[in-house]
Amino acid sequence: MNRRTTLLVRTLLFLFVLNSFSLFLYFITHKTSSSPSSSLQLKKPRTYLTPLSHQTHFSKPWPILPSYLPWSQAPTTAPPRSCEAYFGNGFMRRRDLLLSRGGAGWFRCRHSDTLRSSVCEGGRLRMVPERIAMAKGGEDLSAVMGRREEEELPAFQNGAFEVDGGEVVDREFLVDKKFLDEYVPRGGIDRHTMRDLIAKIRIVRGKDFQCDEWIEEPALLVTRFEYANLFHTVTDWYSAYVSSRVTGLPNRPHLIFVDGHCAAPLEETWRALFSSLRYAKNFSGSVCFRHAILSPLGYETALFKGLTEDIDCYGAPAQELWQNPDDHKTARLSEFGEMVRAAFGLPLNVHRGGKPLFGHNILFVRREDYLAHPRHGGKVESRLSNEQEVFDSLKSWASNYKGCKINLVNGLFAHMSMKDQVRAIQDASVIIGAHGAGLTHIVSALPKTVILEIISSYFRRPHFAYISRWKGLEYHAINLAGSHADTGTVIKELVDIMKSLGC
Incomplete structure (x- = not known):
């Protein structure tokens, strides 16, 4: 217990010194x-x-x-x-x-x-x-x-x-x-x-x-x-x-x-x-x-x-980079994600390891029709034509999964406050969704969160693969021939991910 207390004190002192140093530079x-x-x-x-x-x-x-x-x-x-x-x-x-x-x-x-x-x-x-x-x-x-x-x-x-x-x-x-x-x-x-x-x-x-x-x-x-x-x-x-x-x-x-x-x-x-x-x-x-x-x-x-340039960067823990700087590694996007979580008063000392007490959350980020701005007709482009079918299949699979308890979270972000959206991202062990802006929230995901993106052949863009890499997150993709996903393929990919999480 003394060793853990000493480590905690040293960590707090380290963070205090860094923030104090930044404040000192400002005034100078x-x-x-x-x-x-x-x-x-x-x-x-x-x-x-x-x-x-x-x-x-x-x-x-x-x-x-x-x-x-x-x-x-x-x-x-x-x-x-x-x-x-x-x-x-x-x-x-x-x-x-x-x-x-x-x-x-x-x-x-x-x-x-x-x-x-x-x-x-x-x-x-x-x-x-x-x-x-x-x-x-x-x-x-x-x-x-x-x-x-x-x-x-x-x-x-x-x-x-x-x-x-x-x-x-x-x-x-x-x-x-x-x-x-x-x-x-x-x-x-x-x-x-x-x-x-x-x-x-x-x-x-x-x-x-x-x-x-x-x-x-x-x-x-x-x-x-x-x-x-x-x-x-x-x-x-x-x-x-x-x-x-x-x-x-x-x-x-x-x-x-x-x-x-x-x-x-x-x-x-x-x-x-x-x-x-x-x-x-x-x-x-x-x-x-x-x-x-x-x-x-x-x-x-x-x-x-990063959508047009090859930015050869990989996410790494800040303490690792403090001791061993590396021009090909970054903790900046993780720092920013923590800033977003802290802005909403969400805890920053959350660590994911082993089997969660209440099961693993699999967050399915949904795309919905909504009115966004004066020139928006309220219709979103179809990135996954059978999204509801995929969600229903995952719901049935999760409720019958034998490895461990799985909570499938219906990520209807258009009906959630931003704080609740960020909280859902923070609480997720796995984030799955069709390519779309809602997946940008992974900038606030915790380390060891796994990302599974379903990509229509009409929207093969690298946004979220790059963000995952820059945050050091495990990333998987299912590339579709069109916009229709085979539910069996999606479930098989999730089974492999859950096994890798010890579930």
Whole structure:
């Protein structure tokens, strides 16, 4: 018993040191970059700033994550195409575009040569919503049926965002095309909203920097595209999480959606992950940020790039990588999955080993018809034409299985809260389902969870095989000749999986 207690104490100390180290780095890097030097601080404070209100909101602390490893802010370069670089710990090439002078604003970007994107941040940055053309956002779905996507994505006018340049301003715009092409390349994205936002940032003199509202705590600016699709939304969640860690924020930032999408069920997770949530167009006037971070598009994460690039990475425990770093292994996706579970208050000290006391849960992730966004007719594509037959056969098989107790869980996610969906994933020994966005939840699965994907010949895509590999999960696939699955084949595959689990 003493040995187990000692091991527990050492583990807790290890996690405490890692989180403390990250917090220390934040204060060191931000003290030198976002504040004036000591000699400048002796100057008389400027009196021409007249903000109408200073908003102070509670910021949620970061949870202690078992798979957490420090996120480097050192000006070194992660090995190109290494797993650390692919999964976000490689935004190392820093460019200061505006240095703080006399308490004025500042702006910088960190570029990842591997992901070909940048995390940018600035201080004393002003957003002028009336210069952003888009829908208000956050409306009830029933009120905006038929609205076009073009109305929901932002179109920025010059000066939609402005930064306080102090008493002397030597140029109108913060960046030029050369910088954009190098640090925020368009790539294969037709409408790169973050590039367009940065391109329109103007530098204004301090006396012209007037604010109707101030946000004192760090704020994360996010533009979503396919916000109703779980896979694409997870790429946005991951990008936002990485941006928060790369910039060394001591607490979870507040979110500002710089888009005009209506309210959607997936916002439940956005609110759980971060400190608060508001829409850019919901502000009544200009709003100024003491510290704003611009999150890269979800299309620029490894989760999306892995569909077209060979990302040679494999999931491994964080403690193993802490002692023996390996450019072909990663714990970042497991860390993120723990973050999602912790955001919903689910336990992180759950370990699966041996036969569970109440039996093994086999979670069958179902696809359903549902109304997702203003342009959605409520019909999903058929990935498994006899899904109900397969489920009924599995239900009969599970109830008569002799090896051990099996609980077949009907994963009707469209009728479940996000917390309940994540809980079902956490409680599952085996996750089975046809290829579809709902399987993206495996990012939150526990180690030793087994994945069985049924793949129609019309949808042979590697999304979930890759996520399983990057998390170190055992993965199996049944490739169909069409969209109809043979129930006997599915059951045979599950029997083999259960035997491998000692059942």
